[in-house]
Amino acid sequence: MHWHTHTVFNQPTPLSNSNLFLSDCALRDAVGREGAEWDTDLLASIGQQLGTAESLELGRLANGNPPELLRYSVTGERLDDVRFHPAWHLLMQGLCANRVHNLAWEDHARKGAFVARAARFILHAQVEAGTLCPVTMTFAATPLLQQTLPKPFHEWLSPLLSDRYDPHFAPGGQKRGILIGMGMTEKQGGSDVLSNTTRAEKCNDGSYRLVGHKWFFSVPQSDAHLVLAQAKGGLSCFFVPRFLPDGQRNAVRLERLKEKLGNRSNASSEVEFLDASGWLLGEEGEGVRQILRMGGLTRFDCALGSHGLMRRALSVALYHAHQRQTFGKNLIDQPLMRDVLSRMALMLEGQTALLFRLARAWDRRDDVEEAALARLFTPAAKYSVCKAGIPFVAEAMEVLGGIGYCEESELPRLYREMPVNSIWEGSGNIMCLDVLRVLAKQPGILDLLTDDFAQVKGQDRHFDRSWRQLQQKLRKPQEAQGREITQQLFLLGTGGQMLRHASPPMAQAWCRMMLDTRGGSLMSEQLQHDVLLRATGRVG
Ligand SMILES: Cc1cc2nc3c(=O)[nH]c(=O)nc-3n(C[C@H](O)[C@H](O)[C@H](O)COP(=O)(O)OP(=O)(O)OC[C@H]3O[C@@H](n4cnc5c(N)ncnc54)[C@H](O)[C@@H]3O)c2cc1C
Known part of the structure; x- marks a missing residue:
């Protein structure tokens, strides 16, 4: 483009019209x-x-x-x-x-x-x-x-299982598709849901009247929410529809919408229940157990969501680096930038391997061992992937230089979005405490890990050393070590997948980068080439 004052050149075009699946x-x-x-x-x-x-x-x-x-x-x-x-x-x-x-x-x-x-x-x-x-x-x-x-x-079951999105302001039974939200967090406590003060009193017709509030209540336009409230028998889970069976609105008042750092397309509200009608799910007192069962699924999605954001950030950064020149070379060919981008791509190789092994465990959760793996690695993945996402997107931003910090580059939006996955559905420390709980209480979990890691033992010394260190920590784990243990467990789980499925040079480079406490070493040029090819959808 020619302006009166200057010619625009060396400005990469934005990344669009790529195939998000085939390019990965x-x-x-x-x-x-x-x-x-x-x-x-x-x-x-x-x-x-x-x-x-x-x-x-x-x-x-x-x-x-x-x-x-x-x-x-x-x-x-x-x-x-x-x-x-x-x-x-x-x-x-x-x-x-x-x-x-x-x-x-x-x-x-x-x-x-x-x-x-x-x-x-x-x-x-x-x-x-x-x-x-x-x-x-x-x-x-x-x-x-x-x-x-x-x-x-x-x-409502039929619209719940349909492939339709139906935003009409109407009772769920009359719609072609419905959405369900969840309300647990109150002003005085979100991690500690037992502190909930919303009360539920049973009515003669078997339904309950709910009085109280929720401090975070996302997707308030949902057709119903699953809401925790204190009943006679303890904290219980209630089905609170937007419309009652007679077609009247339920008494759930939206007080305001949260003004959030990111996640801005989604509505998160504060609500009050003014004698709202709710229907008990299961038995009174089962609320925490039910929420925890759902929590496994939402926590896995947090890790998937953060991974997706990281993947997008990497794609944008790689696309830019292939076009932008500095000091006479494309950025991707500057040795230091090539190292930065190869490491980012290698990190996502590992995450993908672990997350999809975990997806398989969820898929086969009828098998006791698969269910135990899903139970242990879901909070570990939520903690590690969601935490890693924040600096990862910042690094991708820096690959673009100044324009990475500006809205038109997509990266500020990805950056603002990232921390929420670490906070909601159980914040970082809560995930680590959950991992410690599973390690302490799930029968046979340590034997399962030992058998699993034994299959790759001897292939990489960093992996073997890290597993020995973790075993030592697990002899007498302290609560204050929760983050350390969770992170190491996640890395070992990931390393195990890389050693099984990646090419040996790639798996070993991953282990050096993530498990060598001295900080890893340079990748060979060939490996960088392969990793970067794979990250852009060409086989490496
Ligand atoms: C955008 C957004 C949307 C949300 N939507 C919903 C929703 O739809 N429904 C819903 O129910 N909730 C929702 N939440 C709430 C979210 O799940 C809670 O904010 C979260 O669980 C933390 O609870 P809290 O805010 O009360 O923090 P707290 O429980 O006060 O925790 C604060 C910090 O202390 C840490 N901590 C707590 N206990 C311990 C401990 N024993 N040891 C060490 N550290 C500890 C936590 O990890 C956290 O980092 C949403 C939150 C956000 C940001």
Whole structure:
């Protein structure tokens, strides 16, 4: 472009019209290896569609035009609704059409459905992560609802399992698709849900009246929320619909929407229950157990979501580095930048391998050992992946230099989005305490780990040393070591997958980089070449 004053050159174009699935060799390999080969054609088509300039623009619009609280109607009646930008609805439509909210729960769900869904989730995360909140809560709530949905709402099961997104302001039973939210956190405590003060009193017809509040109540436009409240028998889980069976609005008042650092396309509200109607799910006093069961699923999604954001940040950084020249060379060919980008790509190779092994464990959770692996590595992955995402995106930003810090580069949006996955659904320390709890209480878990790691023993000295160190720590684990233990466990789990499935030079480089306490060493030029090829979708 020629202006009067200067010629514009050496300005990379933004990354658009790439296939988000085909450009990620680690993801393609993992999907096939862990049992969802059958989904690869569809994933390629989803990846193509989501990577278009039009899809990315929808993400930008949804994030740049946050939802608006409509507390009253124009005639002054209580409305308690939320208005979204049309881009939000289009993105939600895509998520539901791709069954990210229910793929694993259909009657005849295919083997590997968890794996396929994890891949779809990661692809959607790269467009606008705010939309993942409603689908992850709906996904996690569905198995419980399939078992316990109260009688007056039985006709809701069909829209719950449909592939439709239906934002109409109408009772769930009349809709083609529904969404479910969750309300646990109150002002006085979120991690410690036992401190909940919302009360639930049983009525003659078997329903309950809820009085109290929730301090965080995301997706308030959901057709129902699963809400924790104190009943006579203890903390219990209630189905609190937006509309009552007689078509009236339930007495759930939206007080305000949170003004958040990121996650801006998604609505998170504060609510009060003014004698709201709720229906008990399961038995009184089972609330914590039920929430924890759902928590496993939402926590896994947090790790997938952060991984998707990291993947997008890396793609943008790589695309830029291939075009931008400094000191007479493309950035990607400057040895120091090549090292930075190769390490980032290698880190994501490991994450992908572990996350998809974990997806397979979730898929096969009827097997005791697979269920135990999922139980242990889900909080570990949530802790480690979500924490790692924050500096990772900052590094990607720096690859772009000044423009990386500016909104048009996508990276500020990814950066603002990142910390939330570490905070909600159980913040970092809570994940580490959970890992310690599983290690202490899950029968046979240490034997399972030992057997699993024994399969790769002797292949890499950093891996072997790190496992010996962890075994020592596990003899008498201290609560204050929770982060150290969780991180090391995650890295060993990941290293084990790399040693099994990556090429030996790549697996060993990963172990040096992540497990060598002296900080690892340089990768060979050939390995850098291979890693970077794989990260851009060409085989390495
Ligand atoms: C954008 C957003 C949306 C949300 N949406 C929802 C929603 O829809 N529904 C819902 O129920 N909640 C929601 N939350 C709330 C979220 O789940 C809680 O904020 C989170 O669980 C932490 O609870 P808290 O804020 O009360 O912090 P606290 O419980 O006070 O914890 C503060 C810090 O202390 C740490 N900590 C707590 N106990 C210990 C301990 N024993 N040892 C060491 N460290 C400890 C925690 O890890 C955390 O870092 C949302 C939060 C955000 C940011």
